Amino acid sequence: MVELQNVSVTYSSGVDALNNVSLKINDGDFAFVVGSSGAGKSTMIKLLLKEIDATSGVVTVNGYNLNKLKKRKIPEFRRTLGFVFQDFRLIPSMTVYENIAFVLRVIDAPLKYIRKRVPYVISLVGLHAKTNSYPDELSGGEKQRVAIARALVNDPQLIIADEPTGNIDPELSYEIVELLKGINDQGTTILMVTHEHDLVRHFGGRIINITDGEIVFDEVITGTNDEPLPEEELAAAMAEAEQRSDTAQIPADAPPAAAPADAPVTSTEDALIDEVIAALTGENGGAE
Amino acid sequence: MKLSGIKYLTNQGIENIWKNKMMAFATFCVLLISLLLVGSAALFYVNMNSMILGLGNQNEIAVYLDPSTDQDRVASLQNELAAIDNVDAVDFISKEEAYVRMQNQISRGRAIFDYIDGYDFMPDGFSVTVKDNDRIEETTAKIAQITEVQSASSSPQVAEFLRELRRVVTLIAGALIIALAVVSMIMISNTTKASVFARREEIQIMKYVGATNGFIRTPFFVEGMVTGFFAGAGAFFITWAVYRAVYRILTEQAMLMNAFGIGSIIPFSGIRLYVALFYLLAGGIIGALGSVVSTRKHLDV
Numbered sequence: 001m002v003e004l005q006n007v008s009v010t011y012s013s014g015v016d017a018l019n020n021v022s023l024k025i026n027d028g029d030f031a032f033v034v035g036s037s038g039a040g041k042s043t044m045i046k047l048l049l050k051e052i053d054a055t056s057g058v059v060t061v062n063g064y065n066l067n068k069l070k071k072r073k074i075p076e077f078r079r080t081l082g083f084v085f086q087d088f089r090l091i092p093s094m095t096v097y098e099n100i101a102f103v104l105r106v107i108d109a110p111l112k113y114i115r116k117r118v119p120y121v122i123s124l125v126g127l128h129a130k131t132n133s134y135p136d137e138l139s140g141g142e143k144q145r146v147a148i149a150r151a152l153v154n155d156p157q158l159i160i161a162d163e164p165t166g167n168i169d170p171e172l173s174y175e176i177v178e179l180l181k182g183i184n185d186q187g188t189t190i191l192m193v194t195h196e197h198d199l200v201r202h203f204g205g206r207i208i209n210i211t212d213g214e215i216v217f218d219e220v221i222t223g224t225n226d227e228p229l230p231e232e233e234l235a236a237a238m239a240e241a242e243q244r245s246d247t248a249q250i251p252a253d254a255p256p257a258a259a260p261a262d263a264p265v266t267s268t269e270d271a272l273i274d275e276v277i278a279a280l281t282g283e284n285g286g287a288e
Numbered sequence: 289m290k291l292s293g294i295k296y297l298t299n300q301g302i303e304n305i306w307k308n309k310m311m312a313f314a315t316f317c318v319l320l321i322s323l324l325l326v327g328s329a330a331l332f333y334v335n336m337n338s339m340i341l342g343l344g345n346q347n348e349i350a351v352y353l354d355p356s357t358d359q360d361r362v363a364s365l366q367n368e369l370a371a372i373d374n375v376d377a378v379d380f381i382s383k384e385e386a387y388v389r390m391q392n393q394i395s396r397g398r399a400i401f402d403y404i405d406g407y408d409f410m411p412d413g414f415s416v417t418v419k420d421n422d423r424i425e426e427t428t429a430k431i432a433q434i435t436e437v438q439s440a441s442s443s444p445q446v447a448e449f450l451r452e453l454r455r456v457v458t459l460i461a462g463a464l465i466i467a468l469a470v471v472s473m474i475m476i477s478n479t480t481k482a483s484v485f486a487r488r489e490e491i492q493i494m495k496y497v498g499a500t501n502g503f504i505r506t507p508f509f510v511e512g513m514v515t516g517f518f519a520g521a522g523a524f525f526i527t528w529a530v531y532r533a534v535y536r537i538l539t540e541q542a543m544l545m546n547a548f549g550i551g552s553i554i555p556f557s558g559i560r561l562y563v564a565l566f567y568l569l570a571g572g573i574i575g576a577l578g579s580v581v582s583t584r585k586h587l588d589v
Contacts (some may be wrong), residue, residue, distance in 0.1 A: 108499065110292075
């Protein structure tokens, strides 16, 4: 479980990276975090990994209050997480097997367990034939599958995937997200940061949009599982939503432009959500 | 940590040497050169010191006895002198021998000896060499207190000069060793930093998957120590070969040996164990610490 309560992060340079952000991701959830560069996504990831501390507010991950977490307890906390990097970050001098087994070595797992568990997760990501290959001998998609296997091997409660499809072919991106979805189906919470709106639209689920250090959109949408929405259309919808959230001056009784006249509108925020979801799903007011 | 964990980390350290062989070789070379520099300076100092002490050993106390001292007492005096603290050796100089020495020392006006009948007027005496040349004055004074001793004399100026020479040599050698050690540490530090920097991402990955600092450092520690040991062994064999060659050349120089005394240059067999221990320990410790300290910067993730 991930919970941010009124979290703000201000860097020493004076830049406000996150501004009073509150967020809760329950166990077993799958959430996409979207937002443009510099919006605050990386800062949020760093916070969740206890790489940086919040200037104010409370950050709780997997039951650990990160504000109070002592430095020597960080390794213990990180063992409850799995992390998938955009640039894979595999140790080049280790084989696929060793890269994955390493995580279990860190937690001093019995050798017998390592010998059983590692081949199992390698087969889960479909890389059995590459067990003894080195990262240099793998394609981008294969590397990312190794990274996912590594994140998965110690059975973490939460996997944070930071742009996991950023360095691989678009068609392979869907495979990677499918893989993460499959892991999520087994009960692992997944938080995936991405720029790729096509993926978000295709798979649907909970979408959190961060803009200028604030969460401007946080809703569950239905995936289309069909042809991708044109990028410009999605971006325009997102931008419009962000702009409106800044001003947030829409009268409560005025229906949003994209919503049908009979749609129940409870607040300005709901109106904005409906508008973006309509753009994302291609439906008129198809919010869940 | 379990035994299997320690075994795994140790193996990782040794495997890392091979996997990162270029950086390991660079560290090995820098450590080897550093150890040779400091070791050579230390050996130079040890030998200079020994040579100066050799010079000092040739500084003797000339002891002359009262001519009336009977021969029995002369014999017992030799033992008495030998028992004095700091006395190394006591050589008896008979009247006849003293007469011959005097004749040899006087080059001009030797005709005077034509007027001297016999050598009975000469006193018996001893040539006393001391263990510690720095205390020659104190020893001379002790000898002079013996009733039968008419005179006991040494050259305190020679002792003073040698003392000063040793002081200067110690200062210069000490400064040289410290300077070389500092330069070596900087070279080693930069090399290990470069070696660790090349693997900073590896360290970060380890941190992200929840590795403790100890878990990350142990392979680096083992890697640095093993590389250091090899560098120490290399430095030892190079020193051995070079030292023996230099020793042979110097000991063949008769003039040098006469001036400083045979044995003033220490044979390698006499210091082999100390040299080996110094190189292996220094190599191992510097290699291990250098690697571990260099990882510190990258551990704060």
